[in-house]
Amino acid sequence: MLRLLFHTQLSLGIAQAGFVGATALIVAMLSWRRGARAGAEIPLALVRGLAQILLIGSILALLMRGPWWTAIPLLLVMIFIAATIVRQRVPRLPGAYTLSLWCMSAGAGGVILVMAAAGIIDTRIAMLVPVGSMIIAQNMNIQSLFLNRLLAELESHRGEIESALALGAQPEAAVAPYLQAAFHASLIPATDNLRSLGIVWIPGIMTGMLLSGASPIYAALYQFVILAMIFTAGGLSCLTATRLAPSRVFTRFQQLRTGL
Amino acid sequence: MPAPVLKTVDLSRTVIIGPETRPILQNISFAVQPGEVLAITGPSGAGKSTLLRLLNRLDEPSSGDVLVHGTSFRSLSPRELRRRLGMVMQRAFLFPGTVYGNVRYGPAQHGVPFSNRDADALLEQVGMAGYGDRDALTLSGGEAQRISIARTLANQPEVLLLDEPTSALDPDAKQAVELLLARVVRERQVACAWVTHDYAQARRVADRILRIEAGAVTALGTPAAVLLEQE
Ligand SMILES: Nc1ncnc2c1ncn2[C@@H]1O[C@H](COP(=O)(O)OP(=O)(O)O)[C@@H](O)[C@H]1O
Numbered sequence A: 001m002l003r004l005l006f007h008t009q010l011s012l013g014i015a016q017a018g019f020v021g022a023t024a025l026i027v028a029m030l031s032w033r034r035g036a037r038a039g040a041e042i043p044l045a046l047v048r049g050l051a052q053i054l055l056i057g058s059i060l061a062l063l064m065r066g067p068w069w070t071a072i073p074l075l076l077v078m079i080f081i082a083a084t085i086v087r088q089r090v091p092r093l094p095g096a097y098t099l100s101l102w103c104m105s106a107g108a109g110g111v112i113l114v115m116a117a118a119g120i121i122d123t124r125i126a127m128l129v130p131v132g133s134m135i136i137a138q139n140m141n142i143q144s145l146f147l148n149r150l151l152a153e154l155e156s157h158r159g160e161i162e163s164a165l166a167l168g169a170q171p172e173a174a175v176a177p178y179l180q181a182a183f184h185a186s187l188i189p190a191t192d193n194l195r196s197l198g199i200v201w202i203p204g205i206m207t208g209m210l211l212s213g214a215s216p217i218y219a220a221l222y223q224f225v226i227l228a229m230i231f232t233a234g235g236l237s238c239l240t241a242t243r244l245a246p247s248r249v250f251t252r253f254q255q256l257r258t259g260l
Numbered sequence B: 001m002p003a004p005v006l007k008t009v010d011l012s013r014t015v016i017i018g019p020e021t022r023p024i025l026q027n028i029s030f031a032v033q034p035g036e037v038l039a040i041t042g043p044s045g046a047g048k049s050t051l052l053r054l055l056n057r058l059d060e061p062s063s064g065d066v067l068v069h070g071t072s073f074r075s076l077s078p079r080e081l082r083r084r085l086g087m088v089m090q091r092a093f094l095f096p097g098t099v100y101g102n103v104r105y106g107p108a109q110h111g112v113p114f115s116n117r118d119a120d121a122l123l124e125q126v127g128m129a130g131y132g133d134r135d136a137l138t139l140s141g142g143e144a145q146r147i148s149i150a151r152t153l154a155n156q157p158e159v160l161l162l163d164e165p166t167s168a169l170d171p172d173a174k175q176a177v178e179l180l181l182a183r184v185v186r187e188r189q190v191a192c193a194w195v196t197h198d199y200a201q202a203r204r205v206a207d208r209i210l211r212i213e214a215g216a217v218t219a220l221g222t223p224a225a226v227l228l229e230q231e
């Protein structure tokens, strides 16, 4: 339908965005009238999402012909912003921002660096930025899940942890079972994505590669590559968190902090 | 008179809640001798648990001192302090795994060798002989509390801090655990600070009673003197 009316790619894109935006707004209005409070946030979220992705699109358009390393500041900014979002999930954890910054630098940062150097992520901006951002975004979710779960575990096992401390345990030893539980829980979504890959879920990048004419087998393989990188980055960031988190949840006199 | 194993000097704790600083304990001073039971009584919310937690530094004192054989707690590492001042809480909070695993936990944290035979001897003392291989999380309240006592004793503490150790137990288990603890204190000659809100229990087990109300000491003396004044 729309294709018949709009002939340039840009006008078509605007029309497509307008159409789905309008349908989303109708759903938002319906849910708002049914009393769902989230309804009021949806128009704002739509506008915000559209503005952000357009901004990135324009930056990509500017950078597209530039040298590959211009992607580095862009990805770094993404990691910094991701860390502020993780911090909002655990507002009472001291030093949550620097903690997640370190963890995601080791996880997403490390994986992007190594994989780009190894030639597994194409270093052309048009590939490096979207693939990198996918790894960072998923890493952010995993990191939030980890810290969120960890604090919940600590709160519900305060008695066991303080019993261990009272027996003279190192703080790291006293919380080891709960770090492990958080580690496991935070990687469940990434693991399930790998397990359901292609069956329940054919992610966007594959569609993109198919649209731009890549062979379906290569697009499929690359899809696996990306999920495996997301998993690796998540695992690395949680391993880092396992080492760094204990010092944030205990005082320097080895007391478990309250009200985390 | 033997030197006190445990002595506190003007021990205080204030906490900051929002804009206010709130005193929870103020200037608590007492001493406990080897083999002596000091019962700590007082109404709920008076600060009894906090006092015990200051002694092994699970909470941080704001001022004052805790002396273990004359050494300030500030010059001991928290882990060493906690090994020497064993604590038994109202609930056992056993770790997942076997009873052996629980009893071994303390020595393992300090790199002290501890065999199943050592554990068996302790289990025998707390009336739990033959329980070593049992799953710790399937025990009854009274059994679990006995294991938590064995787990604390495995560290060979010089001081026992007991925070209402029988108040979560049914009457039979309560009496048995009370007798067990009184016997352990006598046999091992540890200094014991025993928080209880049960005056009858305090009368049975205590050599002296410290009464705390609203964070301050309101009485310290023999059971006869403190409880008489009470009535
Ligand atoms: N970390 C804390 N922050 C604020 N208030 C606390 C804290 N710990 C204990 N309290 C308060 O200190 C008082 C004493 O508590 P507690 O030592 O548990 O009393 P008890 O064991 O005698 O019943 C209570 O009013 C309690 O609410």
Ligand SMILES: [Mg+2]
Residues within 6 Å of the ligand: B048, B049, B050
């Ligand atoms: Mg209490």
